[in-house]
Amino acid sequence: MKYIVLVFIQLYWKIMPESKRNVCLFSESCSNHIYRITNENGFVKGITALRKRIIKCRPKYELYKVDDTFILKLQDGSVINENEISQFLLPPHNYNYKIEN
DSSP: OHHHHHHHHHHHHHHSOGGGSOOOSBSSOHHHHHHHHHHHHOHHHHHHHHHHHHHHOOSOEEEEEETTEEEEEETTSOEEEGGGBOTTTSOOTTOOOOOOO
């Protein structure tokens, strides 16, 4: 079963060009994350990781700046730190970020 998941992800990578894929909220894309977890830990852990990512990856999120770092609050209430956030979601370093109250 593990190899079926791995082959399915590899097919996804070959069939779906990167330009057509959605931008992931996480620095490690969902497909890379699931592939890595499945390859390292097997089918059950891979499917569990997929389910957790599906729950977390929702379109509603809020980006906050706390001190000198960003955090991303996801729709399910969980928070991810700046080192886990996709660089596509973070403003450029020279951007003067203002927090609205």
